[in-house]
Amino acid sequence: MSTTPLPGFTPWPAEFAARYRASGYWTGQTFGALLQQRADEHPQREAIVCGQRRWTYAELNRRANQLAAGFTRIGLRAQDRVVVQLPNIAEFFAVCFALFRIGALPVFALPAHRRTEIGHFCAFAEARAYIIADTDQGFDYRELARQVLAAGSQPLQVIVAGDAAEFTALDSLYDTPCEIAGPAAGDVAFLQLSGGSTGLSKLIPRTHDDYLYSVRASAEICGLDAATVYLCALPVAHNFPLSSPGSLGVLYAGGKVVLAPQPNPAVSFPLVTAERVTVTSLVPPLAMIWLDAAAARQHDLSSLRMLQVGGAKFAAEAASRVQAELGCRLQQVFGMAEGLVNYTRDDDNEEIVTTTQGRPISPDDEVRVLDDEDQPVAPGELGHLLTRGPYTIRGYYLAPEHNARAFTADGFYRTGDLVRQLPSGHLIVDGRAKDQINRGGEKVAAEEIENYLLAHPAVHDAAVVAMPDAYLGEKTCAFIILRGEPGNQAIRPAQLNGFLRERGIAQFKIPDRIVFVDRFPKTGVGKVNKRALREHISQQLAEAAQ
Ligand code: OOB
Numbered sequence: 001m002s003t004t005p006l007p008g009f010t011p012w013p014a015e016f017a018a019r020y021r022a023s024g025y026w027t028g029q030t031f032g033a034l035l036q037q038r039a040d041e042h043p044q045r046e047a048i049v050c051g052q053r054r055w056t057y058a059e060l061n062r063r064a065n066q067l068a069a070g071f072t073r074i075g076l077r078a079q080d081r082v083v084v085q086l087p088n089i090a091e092f093f094a095v096c097f098a099l100f101r102i103g104a105l106p107v108f109a110l111p112a113h114r115r116t117e118i119g120h121f122c123a124f125a126e127a128r129a130y131i132i133a134d135t136d137q138g139f140d141y142r143e144l145a146r147q148v149l150a151a152g153s154q155p156l157q158v159i160v161a162g163d164a165a166e167f168t169a170l171d172s173l174y175d176t177p178c179e180i181a182g183p184a185a186g187d188v189a190f191l192q193l194s195g196g197s198t199g200l201s202k203l204i205p206r207t208h209d210d211y212l213y214s215v216r217a218s219a220e221i222c223g224l225d226a227a228t229v230y231l232c233a234l235p236v237a238h239n240f241p242l243s244s245p246g247s248l249g250v251l252y253a254g255g256k257v258v259l260a261p262q263p264n265p266a267v268s269f270p271l272v273t274a275e276r277v278t279v280t281s282l283v284p285p286l287a288m289i290w291l292d293a294a295a296a297r298q299h300d301l302s303s304l305r306m307l308q309v310g311g312a313k314f315a316a317e318a319a320s321r322v323q324a325e326l327g328c329r330l331q332q333v334f335g336m337a338e339g340l341v342n343y344t345r346d347d348d349n350e351e352i353v354t355t356t357q358g359r360p361i362s363p364d365d366e367v368r369v370l371d372d373e374d375q376p377v378a379p380g381e382l383g384h385l386l387t388r389g390p391y392t393i394r395g396y397y398l399a400p401e402h403n404a405r406a407f408t409a410d411g412f413y414r415t416g417d418l419v420r421q422l423p424s425g426h427l428i429v430d431g432r433a434k435d436q437i438n439r440g441g442e443k444v445a446a447e448e449i450e451n452y453l454l455a456h457p458a459v460h461d462a463a464v465v466a467m468p469d470a471y472l473g474e475k476t477c478a479f480i481i482l483r484g485e486p487g488n489q490a491i492r493p494a495q496l497n498g499f500l501r502e503r504g505i506a507q508f509k510i511p512d513r514i515v516f517v518d519r520f521p522k523t524g525v526g527k528v529n530k531r532a533l534r535e536h537i538s539q540q541l542a543e544a545a546q
Pocket of ligand 1: 239309338357441443
């Protein structure tokens, strides 16, 4: 059992922790122990389906134990950070549960991340290891690892699932299981990424106790059981498909996780038919593609019982099509990697399910809707959502200055979302106060992109805002003031985007549109008026569409 808390982790105050334990939310179980328990209860049941491979609970458990031994042999210890960037493959689960067993902390990168992001996670978290696949979707992650190693200063052990080239093969780390002390349930289990609004993504420390509570309660709310077959179509490490209730919820409930290499209908529909998938989760743009493709009726989707949609606002018009066109129930999910997750419920009426983003998991999720002066708004009015509870963090990892702004003195997290709350507790998300673009569920921090743009010698100033998009909901628009004479347009948008690409950032962060201007509109206090920029680009788009 580990005793020293992770430096840079903000724990819940003792009286809250005691209450969450007494209420039965925090049970003292770790993820490692949960998998062992399920493997003992039903060893031969299928846990993971990945292409032709089918792992039972016993097999997943055995692999986790063997890898835990192998990771220990190469020197990984409790609290060591390990950047995990794996696509939707079975090894993701073997690796995670092995790291959970030894108390090492996965840092969950997305497959889309590139040199700049991975380099930042490795350096900021002082990672000891970086775990990748050899290639996926035509991209060679070993080449990315070479770039990260060349740019970084600390030693980093690169572990590869598949053809390892000069690196350590994951397959060489399946050792004979050995006795390992393992973490305590109150310890940090992993670090998730924040969507971010100021600069690069912050890291979110989640403990076994708090995360397992959200997983367990989510599985119950969503009615998961041994008969559940969950299609994991979104990136496996994202909080939504991982834990809301996601793959971990399904493993908790003793069901089966089917991994889809791609979320599009061409790849996913045949899997739904073949595996008799009962539940899946999608972001709104994908849900719309599924709705359109289902109309063609070329695949038998009759096993689907529920479609979860979240990550970005799902328009009521699209929401109202789900039952009729996919033949299953819709559940809206409004969550965040920092904690709070809201679901519409099985017994909510049609109106609630199509027009709200659900209500919180826990009776002890405290929700406040406040005005700009931190005063409560009148019931039903729009305001800033703040929250505190048994699975919402009290601080980002190693970020005291940011934490002072992102949390109130009494520990409420400022989500940056604007909501209305109905008397039933259901929340309607209606805008955002944080400086972020929600590109169909993928989060882009405006300041991060502005900083990359400012690094270009021709750029004097940059302001990145959201613009409306029929498919993604929002896209990214960068307003740029070039150096030199007003009207100077010596550089083209494609060149600026080429510059960003060369810096090695995720493709979804590349601006969808670049607009050159001579000056930015300012607010009364002299800040860039982003609202005016948003209105400007929306109007331009509307006029162009006429
Ligand atoms: C999920 O997590 P993150 O951390 O990628 O992003 C959280 C943010 C929220 O603060 C909100 O701005 C937005 O994404 N969001 C939604 C939404 N679900 C998330 N905005 C409107 N409607 C929704 N249904 O995105 C996430 C984590 C767990 C479960 C589901 C989503």
